[in-house]
Amino acid sequence: MISLNCITKSLARKTIFDDVSLTIETGTHVAITGPSGCGKTTFLRLIAGLDTPDRGDIRIESKLTSQSGRTLVPPHQRQVGFVFQASALWPHMNVVQNILFGLQQLPKSDAAEHLNRILSETGTTHLAKRMPGTLSGGEQRRVAVARTLAPEPRILLMDEPLTDLDSVAKTELAELIKSIVQNSKMTLIFVTHDLKEVSHFCDRNYVIKGAKVIALNG
Numbered sequence: 001m002i003s004l005n006c007i008t009k010s011l012a013r014k015t016i017f018d019d020v021s022l023t024i025e026t027g028t029h030v031a032i033t034g035p036s037g038c039g040k041t042t043f044l045r046l047i048a049g050l051d052t053p054d055r056g057d058i059r060i061e062s063k064l065t066s067q068s069g070r071t072l073v074p075p076h077q078r079q080v081g082f083v084f085q086a087s088a089l090w091p092h093m094n095v096v097q098n099i100l101f102g103l104q105q106l107p108k109s110d111a112a113e114h115l116n117r118i119l120s121e122t123g124t125t126h127l128a129k130r131m132p133g134t135l136s137g138g139e140q141r142r143v144a145v146a147r148t149l150a151p152e153p154r155i156l157l158m159d160e161p162l163t164d165l166d167s168v169a170k171t172e173l174a175e176l177i178k179s180i181v182q183n184s185k186m187t188l189i190f191v192t193h194d195l196k197e198v199s200h201f202c203d204r205n206y207v208i209k210g211a212k213v214i215a216l217n218g
């Protein structure tokens with residue numbers, strides 16, 4: 001379970017979150033929407049530990065991870081995977097090297113096993129030796145998902161991963177994300193401008209409005 005308790009956060013003197021409390025049960029798939037600049041990315045950054053609440057605390061599986069301006073558990077120890085809007089692959093590394101980058105702490109044989117499994121699951125085996133600059137936008141996004149999933153995070157944070165893809169690539173990537181999350185116990189928090197694109201794999205929808213995170217019906 002992820003719990004945000006009485007979170008207040010301001011950036012550049014703008015209140016982004018005002019006394020927000022929210023619980024996300026383990027294994028649920030949550031969509032977050034809201035207008036540009038409302039704080040969707042900030043919400044993910046707080047959970048990932050890339051940013052801290054000014055007041056309030058965040059717990060992951062009852063462990064206190066952030067509290068009133070302090071990060072108690074650093075991002076790399078939260079078992080959180082983050083897929084950004086831009087795929088942010090290392091441009092000088094091929095696909096395999098990009099994925100292995102996140103598996104450095106594993107023994108080589110385990111890393112190889114994780115790598116092969118994730119290449120197969122994400123349909124990227126044929127891209128293994130390619131450099132990111134030679135891949136299409138959809139392929140890059142797919143590799144970014146593979147790289148994030150390879151270390152088997154317990155929480156998957158996705159920040160508009162379908163944006164700027166053509167309709168075919170968008171549908172293919174949405175199908176991939178759906179099959180991955182439906183076959184795992186991962187908690188998913190998916191930021192989107194368009195709730196329709198996640199309606200078939202998110203259980204709960206929230207909108208960020210007036211510095212609050214509000215549950216939507218349905």
Ligand SMILES: Nc1ncnc2c1ncn2[C@@H]1O[C@H](COP(=O)(O)OP(=O)(O)OP(=O)(O)O)[C@@H](O)[C@H]1O
Nearest residue numbers: 011012014016034035036037038039040041042043
């Ligand atoms: N490091 C920062 N310093 C100052 N202001 C920031 C910083 N990061 C974000 N902001 C501001 O905080 C607000 C929330 O930003 P955030 O990126 O979370 O919004 P968002 O809902 O994800 O927007 P979008 O849909 O456009 O991606 C915006 O007004 C943004 O300009």
